Each structure stands twice: as structure tokens, then as C-alpha cells.
């Protein structure tokens with residue numbers, strides 16, 4: 001845990017949602033918590049980068065559905081992005097709660 005300020009209740013809700021999402025998408029509990037913590041710091045820092053595990057286009061097999069549809073420039077249809085790396089992507093779309 002970093003030495004950033006304490007999370008607000010809304011930020012804690014988002015943290016919990018992300019942990020559940022990341023576990024459903026294949027991360028261990030420890031990995032999900034570490035990534036959710038990193039993203040909480042990202043949000044506080046107003047960093048506009050995202051990770052593929054937050055995106056609605058990431059598939060169970062790790063491939064990107066937007067790339068499969070030819071909607072990402074310079075990406076092959078079989079594109080399998082690093083799912084936990086902060087980046088800016090033209091195809092990003094939030095995975096929202098069901």
C-alpha cells in the first residue's frame with residue numbers, strides 16, 4: 001500500500017468492483033488487489049491511461065475483440081495485448097457493472 005491519502009467511500013466501492021472484475025478475468029486475489037490498488041492511485045493522480053482488464057473488449061482467451069473486428073489501427077486481428085499494463089488505446093471502452 002502506498003502512502004497516498006485514504007480512499008473515499010466511492011473510491012472504495014470502485015476498488016471492490018475492480019477486484020471482483022479482475023478475479024473473474026483470471027487474476028489471483030493478490031494480483032487483483034495489487035492492480036486495483038495501482039488503479040486507485042492512478043485515479044487520484046488523474047492519469048488517463050487504462051489497462052485492458054478494465055475494457056469491455058478483452059476476451060476470456062486474452063484476445064482483443066475490437067482488434068478482431070479490425071477496429072484498432074496497426075493491430076492484427078489476433079492481437080493479444082498485455083492485460084495489466086497502463087496504456088492509452090483508441091478502442092478502450094469501460095467494462096461496466098452487469
Ligand code: SF4
Pocket residue numbers: 050051052055056057058064065066067081089090091092093
Ligand atoms: S480495445 Fe484496447 S484497451 Fe480494450 S482490450 Fe483492446 S487493446 Fe485493450
